[in-house]
Amino acid sequence: MPQVKTKGENLMLKKRISVSQKRQITIPIEFYNSLGIEKEVECYVHNNAIVIRPVRESDGEFDEQILADLIAQGLSGQELLDKFKETRRQIRPAVEGLLDEARLAAKGKASSKSYDDIFASEAD
Secondary structure (H helix, E strand, C coil): CCEEECHHHCEEECCCCCCCCCCCCCCCHHHHHHHCCCCCEEEEEECCEEEEEECCCCCCCCHHHHHHHHHHCCCCHHHHHHHHHHHHHCHHHHHHHHHHHHHHHHCCCCCCCCHHHHHCCCCC
């Protein structure tokens, strides 16, 4: 499989693959194995390219904060577990929404705030 140098001397695997009449492709085994693809991939268009990447479930980055908040709300037992699962499912869509807003702001298509707008003291 050809390797192509990209900016910063990183190597990129490159392979030409065919698209079936049903618009289906087969991910080359080398790509599949090197990325650790499991059951799902996500697909999006970025800079006029289709990007396909493995879906990674939350690694628990916010679990401690979620649990602390729910316990502070007085939840316990099954109610705590149910609310934890519900809250955890909301993290990915929330982060994706923030990223979408940031992309629009970077393109000047949405309002944005500067560092000083957010962190300036009220005495200024």
